[in-house]
Amino acid sequence: METNRKIVFIMLSGIFVFLCSCEAEEGPFVTELETIDVSYATDIQPIFTNRCIQCHDQNHPTGLDLREGNSYDLLVNITSSNYAPNLRIEPLSLENSVLWHKVIGDGVFGQQMPPVGDPLSNFDIEKIESWIELGAPDN
Ligand code: HEC
Helix, strand or coil: CHHHHHHHHHHHHHHHHHHHHHHHHCCCCCCCCCCCCCCHHHHHHHHHHHHCCCCCCCCCCCCCCCCCCCHHHHHECCECCCCCCCECEECCECCCEHHHHHHHCCCCCCCCCCCCCCCCCHHHHHHHHHHHHCCCCCC
C-alpha cells in the first residue's frame, strides 16, 4: 500500500512538471504581476486630467500641479512636500513612490487620492504601476 502511494505521487509529480513545461513553451503567460505597455501621454496623463486636476492645479498647497504639460516635471524624481524625503515618483520603485501609496490608499502616506468620489479603478492603478515599473518614462 505504502509503495503504491509513492508510485501515484511520483506519477502525479511527473504530470505536473509536464504541464508546467507545456505552459512555458506556449510563450508569455500573462499574470497580474506582468507590466503592461503604457505611455505617459496617452495612458497616465488622462487619469490625472479626469480625476485629479480639479484640486491639483497651479494653486495646490503642495505645489503638485497635475495638469497636462506640468505634471511630469513635478512628479518624477521630485521630493514630496508632505512626505519628504520620499519622492512623488521614484522610477522602478512602487514602494518608495508617494503617489502610488496614495492611489492604492494603504495609508502609508496619509489619505487616499482622490479623496473624493470613487478610488481609481484597478485598471488605472495597474497602468500607474506598470509605468513606474518601466522606469516612469516621459513617453
Ligand atoms: C478633492 C481634492 C483632491 C483631488 C481630486 C486629488 N487630490 Fe491629491 N491632494 C489633495 C490634498 C488636499 C493633498 C494634501 C494632503 C495630503 O498629502 O494628503 C493632496 C496631496 C497629494 C499628493 C502628495 C503631494 C506631496 O508632494 O506631498 C499626491 C502625490 C497626490 N495628492 C496625488 C493625487 C492624485 C494622483 C490624484 C488623482 C488620482 C489626486 N491627488 C486627486 C487633494 C486632492
